[in-house]
Amino acid sequence: MPSATSGQTIGPFWHLIEHPEWADLTRFGAAGARVTLSGSVIDGDGNPVTDAAVELWQADPPANESFPGFGRCRTDQRGEFRFTTVKPGPVPGRGNAQQAPHFAIALHARGLLKALMTRAYFVGEPLNETDPLLSSIDDSQRRAALLARPESESHWRIDIRLQRGARGETESVFLDI
Amino acid sequence: MQSERHPLPFREYAPGTQPPYDAPAYGSTHKRHPQESLVQLPHTITETAGPRFSIAHFPPIPDLSIVDGKTALGERIIVHGRITDEDGRPVPNTIVEIWQANASGRYQHPADQHDAAVDPNFRGEGRVYTDDEGWYRFTSIKPGAYPWRNHHNAWRPNHIHFSFFGSGFAARLVTQMYFPGDPLLELDPIFLSIPDEAARNRVVCALDMTITEPEWALGYRWDVVLRGREATPMEA
Numbered sequence: 001m002p003s004a005t006s007g008q009t010i011g012p013f014w015h016l017i018e019h020p021e022w023a024d025l026t027r028f029g030a031a032g033a034r035v036t037l038s039g040s041v042i043d044g045d046g047n048p049v050t051d052a053a054v055e056l057w058q059a060d061p062p063a064n065e066s067f068p069g070f071g072r073c074r075t076d077q078r079g080e081f082r083f084t085t086v087k088p089g090p091v092p093g094r095g096n097a098q099q100a101p102h103f104a105i106a107l108h109a110r111g112l113l114k115a116l117m118t119r120a121y122f123v124g125e126p127l128n129e130t131d132p133l134l135s136s137i138d139d140s141q142r143r144a145a146l147l148a149r150p151e152s153e154s155h156w157r158i159d160i161r162l163q164r165g166a167r168g169e170t171e172s173v174f175l176d177i
Numbered sequence: 178m179q180s181e182r183h184p185l186p187f188r189e190y191a192p193g194t195q196p197p198y199d200a201p202a203y204g205s206t207h208k209r210h211p212q213e214s215l216v217q218l219p220h221t222i223t224e225t226a227g228p229r230f231s232i233a234h235f236p237p238i239p240d241l242s243i244v245d246g247k248t249a250l251g252e253r254i255i256v257h258g259r260i261t262d263e264d265g266r267p268v269p270n271t272i273v274e275i276w277q278a279n280a281s282g283r284y285q286h287p288a289d290q291h292d293a294a295v296d297p298n299f300r301g302e303g304r305v306y307t308d309d310e311g312w313y314r315f316t317s318i319k320p321g322a323y324p325w326r327n328h329h330n331a332w333r334p335n336h337i338h339f340s341f342f343g344s345g346f347a348a349r350l351v352t353q354m355y356f357p358g359d360p361l362l363e364l365d366p367i368f369l370s371i372p373d374e375a376a377r378n379r380v381v382c383a384l385d386m387t388i389t390e391p392e393w394a395l396g397y398r399w400d401v402v403l404r405g406r407e408a409t410p411m412e413a
Contacts, residue, residue: 001265003191004404006371006380008353009203011338013284016276016302028234044208051288057346059222063229070228093221104223108351111205113196113370115349119223133218142213162209176215177187177224177347 048079251280
């Protein structure tokens with residue numbers, strides 16, 4: 001049997017398939033309190049990545065006709081993205097483990113021959129202490145790079161750094177899935 | 178046994194079939210590839226489940242060759258193929274996103290400054306779904322080659338961009354389909370970034386006279402394989 005087809009970069013002109021409303025996962029009338037996730041994508045020179053496609057996926061609440069569970073947002077001239085969605089709850093991990101609430105993020109861009117995968121957790125969630133992924137990362141700064149921080153009660157923010165910054169800013173944690 | 182709590186994880190990619198993040202011949206990777214090791218993540222429901230797209234919310238765009246009843250310039254083509262997983266099982270009713278340059282090698286995009294003609298009758302976005310047996314099909318025009326400044330006299334081979342979702346988020350695939358016999362392929366750092374030659378050749382479509390329509394359009398076939406699942410559940 002043939003193996004999975006190879007990936008290739010999304011390139012700089014993927015906006016031909018961009019529909020800005022996709023960044024609002026609540027647009028079909030999802031139930032539940034709204035939450036905003038915003039952030040920026042920054043390259044190894046500290047410059048904003050202005051042509052990325054940021055994709056958000058959440059397994060909770062389960063997708064249905066009024067909630068796709070998936071969104072896509074471009075980064076703008078400041079490298080910023082912004083999603084509106086419903087806050088996820090905990091989901092099962094492997095075995096009997098429980099995972100802390102989180103978003104899955106796939107980042108596609110010119111210069112990325114395949115997607116970069118990461119997650120965004122919520123700082124201060126009690127379940128973070130026992131989350132299998134968070135607790136597998138020993139370096140506290142890198143672990144913290146997976147945590148979105150509150151701007152307000154319903155607005156969370158996370159920056160995605162593709163490489164370590166000139167002032168020692170931590171590279172985001174990217175996942176081999 | 179697969180259960181809702183413990184769905185089957187996807188299997189690892191075959192060695193050499195996926196491009197690296199750091200590909201020195203492709204300049205844009207220099208400041209964008211991670212330098213730290215990736216963190217291994219055994220699959221959970223976050224990776225094994227994935228989005229479903231309803232036709233009501235995401236309607237098909239099966240013909241890129243016509244805008245408002247007017248025909249785009251260029252060589253009309255029909256592209257079809259079958260989407261299966263690594264066990265050869267069809268992936269039914271899954272969304273396929275498509276985008277491409279026009280016949281002169283220019284995208285209808287403000288950032289594309291290539292000095293080639295814009296075609297008002299070509300937008301370059303498509304969206305189709307596979308049928309119950311995993312087949313997809315759309316009509317378009319053959320995209321042109323274009324220069325891209327990666328190195329002196331760099332030209333991208335003719336290609337169509339594709340996006341697939343498969344049955345879980347870990348099977349997400351964004352890629353490009355190339356055309357057979359294109360001499361630019363052997364000069365293209367993006368195509369050549371796929372280490373394995375056999376895998377590389379599988380992103381090139383084939384002329385297909387069985388769907389070529391006389392006096393109308395050339396047909397091409399491109400089959401796509403999305404990640405398969407492990408044979409055993411992941412409780413262990």
